[in-house]
Amino acid sequence: GAGVSQSPSNKVTEKGKDVELRCDPISGHTALYWYRQSLGQGLEFLIYFQGNSAPDKSGLPSDRFSAERTGGSVSTLTIQRTQQEDSAVYLCASSLAGTRIANEQFFGPGTRLTVL
Amino acid sequence: GENVEQHPSTLSVQEGDSAVIKCTYSDSASNYFPWYKQELGKRPQLIIDIRSNVGEKKDQRIAVTLNKTAKHFSLHITETQPEDSAVYFCAASIGSGNTGKLIFGQGTTLQVKP
Numbered sequence: 001g002a003g004v005s006q007s008p009s010n011k012v013t014e015k016g017k018d019v020e021l022r023c024d025p026i027s028g029h030t031a032l033y034w035y036r037q038s039l040g041q042g043l044e045f046l047i048y049f050q051g052n053s054a055p056d057k058s059g060l061p062s063d064r065f066s067a068e069r070t071g072g073s074v075s076t077l078t079i080q081r082t083q084q085e086d087s088a089v090y091l092c093a094s095s096l097a098g099t100r101i102a103n104e105q106f107f108g109p110g111t112r113l114t115v116l
Numbered sequence: 117g118e119n120v121e122q123h124p125s126t127l128s129v130q131e132g133d134s135a136v137i138k139c140t141y142s143d144s145a146s147n148y149f150p151w152y153k154q155e156l157g158k159r160p161q162l163i164i165d166i167r168s169n170v171g172e173k174k175d176q177r178i179a180v181t182l183n184k185t186a187k188h189f190s191l192h193i194t195e196t197q198p199e200d201s202a203v204y205f206c207a208a209s210i211g212s213g214n215t216g217k218l219i220f221g222q223g224t225t226l227q228v229k230p
Contacts, residue, residue, distance in 0.1 A: 031216045033216070033217075033218075035220075041222065041223070042122075042205060042220045042221060042222040042223050043160070043205060043207075043220040044220075045217065045218070045219065045220075048216065048217050050216060056217060091159065091160070095216055103216065104150065104162050104165065105150075105162075105216075105218065106162075107152075107159040107160045107161070108159060109158075109159050110159060
C-alpha cells in the first residue's frame with residue numbers, strides 16, 4: 001500500500017513568511033509525528049498526535065510553530081514568520097497505535113525547507 | 117529532559133569487518149528501542165527493534181543487544197558491505213505505556229570501504 005507522503009518536497013521561502021507543510025499518513029495509522037532534521041543532525045521531536053487525544057506539543061521550539069490534524073488523518077505543520085534557523089528537513093511519521101506498546105514509525109520523504 | 121546519547125558519530129570499517137554502534141538512554145521507563153537507517157537523501161527506515169523484555173535480537177547480519185540495568189543498547193553489523201554505508205539512528209521510547217514518542221540519538225555515519 002501507499003506509504004507516508006509529504007508535500008511539498010522542497011520549499012524555499014523568504015524570512016518572515018508563513019509556510020504550511022502537509023503530511024498524509026498511512027491509512028489506518030492513528031498516531032502521527034513531526035520531526036525536524038537539521039543538516040547532519042539527528043531527528044528532533046516536534047509534536048505527536050494520537051487518535052482523538054490532545055496532541056503532545058512538548059517539542060515545538062517556539063510559538064511560531066503549530067500543527068493540526070484534521071479528521072484523524074492528514075496533518076499540517078505551520079511555521080509563522082519563518083527565520084533562517086528554521087531551515088531543515090521536516091519529517092512526518094505515522095504508526096499503528098497499540099495498547100501500552102510502542103510500534104514502528106514509518107517515515108515520509110520529508111519536506112526540505114529553506115528560509116532565505 | 118530525557119535524552120539518548122549515541123557513539124561514535126562516525127565509523128569507518130573495511131568491507132567484511134564488523135561495526136558496533138552504542139547508545140545510552142536516560143528514561144528508566146523506556147521499553148522500545150528501534151534502530152533506523154537513513155541513506156543519503158532518503159527517509160529513515162527501521163532495520164531492527166527490541167523491546168525491554170528481551171536482551172538480544174538478531175536478524176541476519178544485524179543484531180541488537182539491550183542492557184536495561186545499565187540503560188544502554190547496541191547495534192552490531194557483521195560482515196559489513198558497501199551498501200551498509202548510511203547514517204544509523206538509535207531511539208528510545210519515552211514514558212511508560214504507549215505514548216509512541218521516541219527520542220533519537222544524534223546518528224552515526226557508517227562508511228564501509230570496499
